[in-house]
Amino acid sequence: MASLTIRNLDEDIKQNLRERAAQNGHSMEEEMRLILASLDQASEALSPKRSVASVPSLSPFSSEVLEGKRILLIISGGIAAYKSLDLIRRLRERGAHVRPIMTEAAQEFITPLSVGALTADHVYTDFFSREDEQDVGHIRLARECDMIVVAPATANLMAKMAHGRADDLASTVLLATDKPVLIAPAMNPHMWHNKATQRNAKTLSADGIYFVGPESGEMAESGEAGKGRLSETFTIISKMLEILDDRPKPLLGRTAIVTSGPTHEPIDPVRYIANRSSGKQGHAIAAALAELGASVKLISGPVNIPDPVGVDVVKIECAEEMLDTALQLLPCDIAVMVAAVADWRVAGAAGEKIKKKKGQSVPTFDLVENPDILKTVGHNKKRPSLVVGFAAETQNLIDNATAKLNKKGADMIVANDVSPETGIMGGDRNRVRIVAHDGVDKWPDLSKEEVAMRLAKLVAQKLSELSV
Numbered sequence: 001m002a003s004l005t006i007r008n009l010d011e012d013i014k015q016n017l018r019e020r021a022a023q024n025g026h027s028m029e030e031e032m033r034l035i036l037a038s039l040d041q042a043s044e045a046l047s048p049k050r051s052v053a054s055v056p057s058l059s060p061f062s063s064e065v066l067e068g069k070r071i072l073l074i075i076s077g078g079i080a081a082y083k084s085l086d087l088i089r090r091l092r093e094r095g096a097h098v099r100p101i102m103t104e105a106a107q108e109f110i111t112p113l114s115v116g117a118l119t120a121d122h123v124y125t126d127f128f129s130r131e132d133e134q135d136v137g138h139i140r141l142a143r144e145c146d147m148i149v150v151a152p153a154t155a156n157l158m159a160k161m162a163h164g165r166a167d168d169l170a171s172t173v174l175l176a177t178d179k180p181v182l183i184a185p186a187m188n189p190h191m192w193h194n195k196a197t198q199r200n201a202k203t204l205s206a207d208g209i210y211f212v213g214p215e216s217g218e219m220a221e222s223g224e225a226g227k228g229r230l231s232e233t234f235t236i237i238s239k240m241l242e243i244l245d246d247r248p249k250p251l252l253g254r255t256a257i258v259t260s261g262p263t264h265e266p267i268d269p270v271r272y273i274a275n276r277s278s279g280k281q282g283h284a285i286a287a288a289l290a291e292l293g294a295s296v297k298l299i300s301g302p303v304n305i306p307d308p309v310g311v312d313v314v315k316i317e318c319a320e321e322m323l324d325t326a327l328q329l330l331p332c333d334i335a336v337m338v339a340a341v342a343d344w345r346v347a348g349a350a351g352e353k354i355k356k357k358k359g360q361s362v363p364t365f366d367l368v369e370n371p372d373i374l375k376t377v378g379h380n381k382k383r384p385s386l387v388v389g390f391a392a393e394t395q396n397l398i399d400n401a402t403a404k405l406n407k408k409g410a411d412m413i414v415a416n417d418v419s420p421e422t423g424i425m426g427g428d429r430n431r432v433r434i435v436a437h438d439g440v441d442k443w444p445d446l447s448k449e450e451v452a453m454r455l456a457k458l459v460a461q462k463l464s465e466l467s468v
C-alpha cells in the first residue's frame with residue numbers, strides 16, 4: 001500500500017482531510033489509510049494484465065533519468081483523469097517531484113485531496129487564488145520544472161493550447177512555459193477524429209509539443225471502441241524518459257534491425273513447431289540500441305512480453321516471414337539476430353486442421369530446412385556494417401560459435417549455454433561469451449538488460465572503429 005506522512009501534506013489538503021475524517025468518524029490517519037487503500041485497489045483493478053512496475057526493464061530509457069526531476073502535471077477534465085493518480089505514484093516511485101495543476105473540469109472527476117495526498121504538494125487549481133499567486137505564481141509554475149506533462153489532455157485543452165488561449169491556470173502556464181511539454185490526449189474516438197481536433201493536434205506537433213497516444217481500444221464510458229484511450233502509465237513514463245534523457249547517444253543516426261523470439265512453423269492452421277525462446281534478450285537488445293540513439297526495427301516472433309517502447313516492431317510468425325522482413329529492411333547499419341529461428345518446417349503444411357480418424361495411423365511429417373537468416377544477411381550485397389549473431393548451444397559452446405562466426409559472415413557471435421540447468425532459456429539472466437574474429441570475451445552472469453546494454457555499447461564502439 002502507498003504510504004505517506006500527514007505532517008508533510010499541504011495545509012489545504014490537511015484541512016480537507018480533517019473535515020472528511022470528522023464526517024466519517026475516523027482519525028486523520030485512518031481516513032488517509034482508507035483513501036490510499038482505495039487508490040491501491042482502484043489502480044490494481046485498472047492496471048492492464050501486466051503490472052506497470054514489472055515493465056520498466058523494457059524501456060529503452062533508464063528510470064534513473066527521473067530521479068530529482070520536477071514534473072508539472074496538468075490534469076484536465078476527462079474520464080481518464082483517475083489514471084493520473086497511478087501516474088503520480090509511479091513518477092514518485094522513480095524519484096520525481098510532481099507538482100499538480102487541475103483544471104476546474106478535472107475536479108469533477110477526481111478530487112484535489114487524492115491528488116494532493118499522492119503528490120504531497122499543493123494542488124494548484126485556482127487562477128485567481130491570491131495564495132497560489134503569492135506562493136509560486138503562474139509564471140514560476142511554468143518555469144520551475146523540468147517538463148510539463150498534460151495527462152489526460154482533453155480535446156478542449158488541446159484546442160486552447162493550439163490557439164494560444166490563456167483563460168485558466170493550466171492554459172496560462174502552458175502558454176508561459178519554456179520547458180518541454182508532453183501531452184497524453186484521451187477522449188472519445190469521434191472527438192479525436194474530429195477535423196478540428198486533428199487540426200489542433202497537427203498545430204501542436206508543429207509547435208514542438210510532444211505527444212504520447214492516444215491508443216486504440218475500448219472506451220471506459222460507452223463501450224465504444226476506437227482511438228482515444230489514454231496511454232498506459234508506463235508508456236507515458238517511457239516517453240517522458242525519452243524527452244528528459246540527455247545522456248550521450250553514440251548510435252544516433254544509425255539504423256538497426258533486431259530479430260527476437262521464437263518462430264512458429266505451421267503443421268496445419270492450428271498446430272505448429274516452436275521452441276522455448278521468450279524474446280526477453282532480443283527485446284532488451286532492441287531497447288538498448290534505441291537508448292543509445294539508434295533507429296531500431298524489431299522483427300519479433302510470437303512472444304508474451306510487451307513491445308519495447310521507442311522501437312518499431314514488426315510481428316511475424318514463421319522463419320520465411322522473418323527472412324522476408326529482414327531483407328526488406330536492408331540496408332541498415334546494424335543487424336543483431338537474436339531470434340531462435342526454427343531450423344526446420346513441415347513440408348507442405350496442411351491448409352485444413354488435420355483430423356484424428358479412427359483406425360488410421362498417426363500422421364507423419366516431412367521436414368525441410370528453413371532459410372538461414374543470419375547467413376543470408378551476413379552474405380547479402382546490402383550487408384549491414386555490423387552483423388551480430390547469437391548461438392544458443394548445449395555443448396561445445398565456443399567451437400560451435402566460432403564455426404558459426406566464420407560460416408555465417410558475422411562480425412560477432414554472442415554465445416550462450418542454454419542447457420536446461422542454466423535457466424537461461426525463458427529466464428531473466430544470461431551468461432554469454434562474445435566470440436569475435438580477434439578472440440573470445442567472457443562476460444559475467446548479468447541480467448538480460450545488462451547484457452543488452454553492454455552489447456549495444458560494444459556495437460557502438462565497433463561501428464565507430466569501422467568509421468575511422
Ligand SMILES: Cc1cc2nc3c(=O)[nH]c(=O)nc-3n(C[C@H](O)[C@H](O)[C@H](O)COP(=O)(O)O)c2cc1C
Pocket residue numbers: 075076077078079080103104105106153154155156157186187188191
Ligand atoms: C462524463 C464526462 C466525460 C468526459 N470525458 C472527456 C474525455 O475523456 N476527454 C475529453 O476531451 N473531454 C471529456 N469530457 C468533456 C470535458 O470535460 C469538457 O470539454 C471540459 O470543458 C474540459 O475542460 P478542461 O479542458 O478545462 O479540463 C467529458 C465530459 C463529461 C461530462
